[in-house]
Amino acid sequence: MKLLVLSTVLKQRHIDKIRETSDRYDLSVAFTDSEVNIPEGFEDPDIVYGFGTGIARRSRDLKWLCVPSAGVDYLMSPECFMNEDCILTNSSGSYGVTIAEHIIAVSLMMMRRLTYHFEETSQGTWGEERYLQRSLKDSRITVLGTGDIGIEFARRARAFEPLSIKGINRSGICDDPAFDSIDKIDSIDEILMSTDLLVMSLPSTPETVDILDRRRIGLLPDDAFVVNVGRGSAIDEEALADALDEGHIAGAALDVFKTEPLPSDSRLWNTKNLLITPHVAGNLTLEHTLDKNVDMFVEDLDNYMSGRPLRYIVDRKRGY
Template sequence: MTTVLLPSSIALSPALPDGVRAVTYDVEQPLPDDLVDAEALVAWGNPPVLLADAARRMGSLRWVQTLAAGPDAVLAAGFAPHVQVTSGRGLHDGPVAEHTLALVLAAARRLPELVRAQDAHRWASELGGMQRSPHEGGDFRSLSGARVLIWGFGSIAARLAPLLTVLGAQVIGVATRSGERAGYPVIAADELPQALPGTDVLIGILPSTPSTRNLLGAKVFAQLPSHAWVVNVGRGSTLDEAALLAAVREGRLAGAALDVFATEPLPADSPFWDEPRVLVTPHAAGGRPIGADTLLADNIGAFVRGEPLRNVVRR
């Protein structure tokens, strides 16, 4: 009998093949001794210290399925090299795309400043009235005709790009290789110096890896026009927060909308909280893995049959 441990943090009921039992465990507590011999572990919202505890104690473990799009927390937990790791890539495409669109529209329509004006009971007439496009010497105020660059053009970007297009944006992706994905032009990183000066919104959907650490940094910001906004919904480690804050405060960037941070929860004394042209959301873009039962059913079946799994991160 193969045992698969399901997290208590989400209601799951995947179809199970014969010879498999699913047991729900409390993600907020160390695994009880009678579950440490399980062969498979599904992770969602597990505190890092408890993931590391599971990695030390689960001697029979052969596979970890995280429902998160990014597997960095599981990879950092210290599971043995022979333990296969699969991600929740694809489960968050819709929610993250919707949240990113909300952030971009909030930036365009100046919602951070308007909400602050509302809190102060102030009619912010300077944020309304006659509005020019940035290409006419104005600010970024609309997606109609806006040039949007999405760095990290995977399945989330493929879901987001058509939403931006419907509202009139011109979308270009950035990935490791140039070409075309989901019907959109994609450039390689070495082509950024030509693309950044004409960008109105730079969206980061990059994973957390050694090569992406602080990739959204001072060199990139210096090549963007002063009316540009930066939106980050990938991982906090990919953004140089000090460089971004300096660029916004000095007027070299118009503002930023951030859902992820290097330290989470964002400390109460972070300067981002009170910066007028920075919108903060609490890592809220995902949080709802849609289709998790289907992914689990597929992968559990493949696991017991010895077949390749979906979304493999580490074999």
């Protein structure tokens, strides 16, 4: 059997770890940076760890694709896999810590008006105006999507003494004590009306597309802030831009967009109080994220090779 690993960021310790496990099962393994540089003999591997979307699309032999991303929306249409029984695993669970830090960072940047101050000081101006600050302390926080990211964020946000942290998900169930309450998605409208900070960490599925639509944006208080780190498809971007430009909400920080990179003619570039980051909340440069990402793959490699069920499997119908 053959395993092909595609990555530009792995360190020697990660390579050693993958090789050790492969050796234990007489699995041949090759490492390369991308699908355009496939080592000889590995054109049709049994297993791929990395963004092997091209191989998945053309190879009948691929039995398992493990992607280093949490979201797998780009692998949902039927033509993505030549072998329709190909197993898909993702790396949801490795990004919670790093994306939680991003959410706290951008929330505070907006609430404390550091975006304003930084724009002034980075132009060499002290800036005399003292903008009205808001704080995580005493805020009513709503977390839409209570997976790994939502939970790690809530744990950190808790230390800032918010008034409340409410989680919303499909089942209404999440037993992590970081949330004060968990509600089903049906209750979202009511909860939005008393939300100071809305954090969105949802996978992209048919049900989450435009879940924050124009009507729901209208339910948020005028001084509410929105952070999206899940997928851009979850927000009606036009409606959000209108709300920001007209001051119907206080600010938004988007790391994900319907189209990425954000097109240069997008009106979002000129939208008021919008903090744009170029999909970097969960990038793999953080050692902790990368270590966990590799650990998760190796755990499932061990499972796969010894015939046990995989742990990080994606339900290709549900989409996450």
